[in-house]
Amino acid sequence: MIEQVAEPLQQTGFAKVVLELDVNNHAGVMSHICNLFARRAFNVEGILCMPMANPEKSRIWLLVFEDQRLEQMVLQLEKLIDVLAVRRHGAEHEVFERLERFFH
Amino acid sequence: MMQMTGAELIVRLLERQGVRTIAGIPGGAILPLYDALSGSELIRHVLARHEQGAGFIAQGMARVSGQPEVCFASSGPGATNLVTAIADASLDSIPMVAITGQVPLAMIGTDAFQEVDIYGMTVPITKHNFLVRSAEELLEVVPQAFRIAMSGRPGPVLIDVPKDVQNQRIAFEAYPEPARIQRGPAPDEAAIEAAATMINEAERPVLYLGGGVIHSGASQLAVTLAEQAGLPTTMTLMALGAMPMDHPLSIGMLGMHGARYTNFVLEESDLLVCVGARFDDRAIGKAAQFCPNAKIVHIDVDPSELNKIKRAHVAINGDVTDVLERLLPRVQVKLRKRWLAHVEGLKSRLPLQMPGRDDPRTHYGLIHAVAAALDDEAIVTTDVGQHQMWVAQAYPFRRPRQWLTSGGLGTMGFGMPAAIGAALAAPERTVVCFSGDGSLKMNIQELATLADHGLNVKIVLMNNSSLGLVYQQQNLFYGKRVFASRYHRAPDFLKIADGFGIPAVDLDTAANPRAALAQALGTPGPCLIHASIARDEFVYPMVPPGGANTEMIGG
Ligand SMILES: Cc1ncc(C[n+]2csc(CCOP(=O)(O)OP(=O)(O)O)c2C)c(N)n1
Numbered sequence: 001m002i003e004q005v006a007e008p009l010q011q012t013g014f015a016k017v018v019l020e021l022d023v024n025n026h027a028g029v030m031s032h033i034c035n036l037f038a039r040r041a042f043n044v045e046g047i048l049c050m051p052m053a054n055p056e057k058s059r060i061w062l063l064v065f066e067d068q069r070l071e072q073m074v075l076q077l078e079k080l081i082d083v084l085a086v087r088r089h090g091a092e093h094e095v096f097e098r099l100e101r102f103f104h
Numbered sequence: 105m106m107q108m109t110g111a112e113l114i115v116r117l118l119e120r121q122g123v124r125t126i127a128g129i130p131g132g133a134i135l136p137l138y139d140a141l142s143g144s145e146l147i148r149h150v151l152a153r154h155e156q157g158a159g160f161i162a163q164g165m166a167r168v169s170g171q172p173e174v175c176f177a178s179s180g181p182g183a184t185n186l187v188t189a190i191a192d193a194s195l196d197s198i199p200m201v202a203i204t205g206q207v208p209l210a211m212i213g214t215d216a217f218q219e220v221d222i223y224g225m226t227v228p229i230t231k232h233n234f235l236v237r238s239a240e241e242l243l244e245v246v247p248q249a250f251r252i253a254m255s256g257r258p259g260p261v262l263i264d265v266p267k268d269v270q271n272q273r274i275a276f277e278a279y280p281e282p283a284r285i286q287r288g289p290a291p292d293e294a295a296i297e298a299a300a301t302m303i304n305e306a307e308r309p310v311l312y313l314g315g316g317v318i319h320s321g322a323s324q325l326a327v328t329l330a331e332q333a334g335l336p337t338t339m340t341l342m343a344l345g346a347m348p349m350d351h352p353l354s355i356g357m358l359g360m361h362g363a364r365y366t367n368f369v370l371e372e373s374d375l376l377v378c379v380g381a382r383f384d385d386r387a388i389g390k391a392a393q394f395c396p397n398a399k400i401v402h403i404d405v406d407p408s409e410l411n412k413i414k415r416a417h418v419a420i421n422g423d424v425t426d427v428l429e430r431l432l433p434r435v436q437v438k439l440r441k442r443w444l445a446h447v448e449g450l451k452s453r454l455p456l457q458m459p460g461r462d463d464p465r466t467h468y469g470l471i472h473a474v475a476a477a478l479d480d481e482a483i484v485t486t487d488v489g490q491h492q493m494w495v496a497q498a499y500p501f502r503r504p505r506q507w508l509t510s511g512g513l514g515t516m517g518f519g520m521p522a523a524i525g526a527a528l529a530a531p532e533r534t535v536v537c538f539s540g541d542g543s544l545k546m547n548i549q550e551l552a553t554l555a556d557h558g559l560n561v562k563i564v565l566m567n568n569s570s571l572g573l574v575y576q577q578q579n580l581f582y583g584k585r586v587f588a589s590r591y592h593r594a595p596d597f598l599k600i601a602d603g604f605g606i607p608a609v610d611l612d613t614a615a616n617p618r619a620a621l622a623q624a625l626g627t628p629g630p631c632l633i634h635a636s637i638a639r640d641e642f643v644y645p646m647v648p649p650g651g652a653n654t655e656m657i658g659g
Binding site for chain 1: 223224227228231232233235252406407408411412
């Protein structure tokens with residue numbers, strides 16, 4: 001049918017946000033999460049994933065920019081069957097900071 | 105201890121889940137499963153002629169039964185042919201479980217013959233999907249797939265099963281329990297209280313029903329809410345039938361092709377009670393200008409729909425049935441004489457115009473003649489285009505699950521296979537598929553499936569020798585530069601039907617089209633009913649692209 005003329009989305013935010021996800025540890029989880037961000041045109045600046053002490057679970061850390069769609073992204077993440085919990089941290093969280101020396 | 109192959113296990117689990125009909129097409133990578141299915145005494149297989157047809161047959165069954173229904177396809181092209189039907193189910197929240205064969209585990213990733221990554225391809229169009237790595241996993245994956253498909257907001261789930269997993273023998277103690285709907289947390293009582301107060305205090309409230317009301321089985325509750333609180337009620341394309349069209353509180357379908365008065369009533373409202381709808385752009389037009397003076401109460405089972413497009417003053421996450429049951433006792437009985445009289449006034453000044461409604465040789469007249477020849481037991485499906493919008497506007501829908509249409513994806517080719525599915529799920533009903541000459545050709549091969557089963561499906565072909573809705577848009581919005589939307593040669597649809605062994609009636613040449621139509625509709629079994637429609641009949645009114653709902657043209 002006809003194209004919708006979209007009202008431009010404001011991508012105002014420049015503040016960084018760190019998202020901490022607990023997920024089921026099996027093949028395919030990463031593709032569900034990356035695909036979700038990609039298909040909603042929401043940039044992921046950094047991503048980190050490791051199995052947890054309990055090897056049935058993994059933890060994923062995402063570094064994203066705050067913008068008005070973030071609330072919607074978190075709700076969408078929470079809908080993924082393999083995502084067990086999503087926690088939000090400010091940019092001051094050290095997880096990515098401590099890795100920075102590997103990226104210079 | 106039970107022992108069987110993965111394929112046999114899938115069939116037993118489907119039987120135990122209550123699946124009785126599966127549509128599909130076999131191929132190398134799914135042959136073990138077909139072999140196991142051939143031994144089932146409970147499940148009937150319907151051989152489609154294209155996997156997209158199989159997907160829409162399963163959808164037709166699911167839209168009628170409300171239960172997850174199943175389709176099968178082989179690996180590679182079989183699986184990719186399912187993709188459109190899965191995406192369609194996703195956008196309309198239809199519970200469906202698609203099972204595909206895959207190349208053996210050891211060959212995955214080798215670009216083997218008929219290997220495609222259907223798991224990867226269906227990530228964005230399924231509620232969830234699985235690539236099964238051992239027969240043992242099936243014990244968990246199959247019931248989980250059904251539970252996901254039917255719980256919360258329904259949707260499609262895909263299970264990709266490598267051929268060696270189908271052949272693998274396993275031993276296990278007991279079958280898992282069949283899946284049941286998993287209920288979400290109880291809705292927030294304080295929010296329900298706040299919603300009730302807003303409804304009780306509003307002066308010009310409107311009830312806005314979406315497909316979620318149908319999925320939740322809450323139509324009766326929604327009608328009760330409307331009657332108790334005196335709420336004029338509009339429905340989205342997906343919700344038609346939730347409230348009978350001729351109910352005094354119904355103000356019909358809203359949005360791009362809604363009646364003028366409907367969109368104006370919304371414009372004037374001071375409270376919008378949105379139940380199981382998602383503020384889709386075809387329904388609300390320009391979001392910022394939709395219901396500019398209204399507060400919003402939004403009830404939805406999917407938390408990510410709340411505050412997505414429009415910020416709600418009260419957002420209630422929960423199954424629509426649960427929420428309405430708790431809301432009703434708190435809502436005061438109101439006659440709302442002034443507001444309802446005003447709504448009546450708008451309706452009589454700006455009604456839906458239906459020129460030719462008494463002449464069965466016109467588009468509206470044909471739809472009315474079909475409705476007049478049937479009762480409310482009939483099921484109506486459509487394809488996509490002008491005919492779909494005319495039926496949505498003009499057909500007197502009076503019950504939920506009477507109306508099956510491709511809303512979110514708008515897929516041409518949906519109508520006929522969905523009608524086959526509907527007839528399989530409800531063989532006692534007459535199923536009418538309104539189609540266009542463009543759409544019908546998109547899955548015309550399913551006429552063979554229809555003929556195989558002799559189902560009571562009547563295809564009403566509204567033939568305008570064009571891709572009518574495209575032709576309309578080029579005329580209205582592209583300076584009449586008509587391009588690639590007119591057919592220069594018309595196939596003989598009567599001969600095509602005949603070639604498939606399906607009786608056909610041409611209303612164009614019938615001396616009494618109304619009588620010919622009634623006779624065709626009243627004779628059990630399939631039939632193609634052909635009617636020419638003038639190419640320059642457009643769907644009105646229409647909200648132009650990007651416009652607000654009050655900026656309609658025509659009608
Ligand atoms: C699979 C698919 N391809 C293209 C479109 C775009 N499209 C929307 S309506 C339409 C024309 C439909 O023509 P027809 O089925 O003859 O119905 P009419 O509008 O003439 O009633 C087209 C091409 C679509 N909705 N689906």
